[in-house]
Amino acid sequence: MNFFQVENLTKKFGGLTANSDVSVNVEKGRIVGIIGPNGAGKSTFFGTVSGFYKPDGGRILFEGKDISGRPPEDTCRLGIARTFQIVRPLSSLSVLDNILVGAFLRDKNKKKAVARAEEVLELSGLKELRRQPAASLTIADKKRLELARALATRPKLLLLDEVMAGLTPKETQDAVELIKSINKRGITLFVVEHVMEVIMPISDKVIVLDGGRKIAEGLPEAVANDPEVIKAYLGERYYAAGS
Known part of the structure; x- marks a missing residue:
């Protein structure tokens, strides 16, 4: 197949x-x-x-x-998940909450969704920025966030x-x-x-x-x-x- x-x-x-x-x-x-x-x-x-x-x-x-x-x-x-050439993070939300949006696709339980989001934060190199509002990120970090949000959907x-x-x-x-x-x-x-x-x-x-x-x-x-x-x-x- x-x-x-x-x-x-x-x-x-x-x-x-x-x-x-x-x-x-x-x-x-x-x-x-x-x-x-x-x-x-x-x-x-x-x-x-x-x-x-x-x-x-x-x-x-x-x-x-x-x-x-x-x-x-x-x-x-x-x-199948995708990223976009022009990134559009949920600007008023934190980096962690942006990633949680993706995680909730698979994990309806909040504890499991947060655990998945934390795993993705570590992998994507955004752990230190987890509480930052997405609007404050550099272009490079916004692109990482775009990728991380897609990754969170497993x-x-x-x-x-x-x-x-x-x-x-x-x-x-x-x-x-x-x-x-x-x-x-x-x-x-x-x-x-x-x-x-x-x-x-x-x-x-x-x-x-x-x-x-x-x-x-x-x-x-x-x-x-x-x-x-x-x-x-x-x-x-x-x-x-x-x-």
């Missing part, structure tokens, strides 16, 4: 086709990167497979079940949408280490990232979107040297000059 599979996914917004006939397969326990230039359809793809948009074609399978078109709360209960598959965007080199490296530690706990990761040099070293497989289509898929080294990928990132003129 395949763990997570997307077959011929298409998503349109009026006359704009954001994703066109995209098929991917994510194996359990892996880190899969999804990259592409701005406007490639990466976030739309995540929004559709996680239930925020309904697909206009194709289907989404998770642990053998067709979850196409299910609302996001259903997909989250099934074990996902089997975690979709990360550019969690490293806008971070300093040191913050980026810390985020990479956090992603690795989450994966070591048996959580499968599907990571959208714009910067190739960030996602390539940690991915078991990389998928490339351009103009809403999948143009490449494979091991990071092979994808980085794929002519279609080079054209997508650097342009036809640059590629022709370097050939």
Whole structure:
């Protein structure tokens, strides 16, 4: 049984086709990167497979079940959680209470939910900030909080949408280490990232979107040297000059 599979996914917004006939397969326990230039359809793809948009074609399978078109709360209960590129913490609540929002999905008992939230605080490096209001956090810590809130739902598959965007080199490296530690706990990761040099070293497989289509898929080294990928990132003129 395949763990997570997307077959011929298409998503349109009026006359704009954001994703066109995209098929991917994510194996359990892996880190899969999804990259592409701005406007490639990466976030739309995540929004559709996680239930925020309904697909206009194709289907989404998770642990053998067709979850196409299910609302996001259903997909989250099934074990798929996601973060957003633009973070929106519950600003008036503390860091701990933000994480509790995620924990209560699985643990209705407050004592158990708090225990889960404390565990996630430790893992995400936010323990010392647990009582701080979310509004007071730095961008880097807000991104950690976004990830922690998703982790608190006990996902089997975690979709990360550019969690490293806008971070300093040191913050980026810390985020990479956090992603690795989450994966070591048996959580499968599907990571959208714009910067190739960030996602390539940690991915078991990389998928490339351009103009809403999948143009490449494979091991990071092979994808980085794929002519279609080079054209997508650097342009036809640059590629022709370097050939």
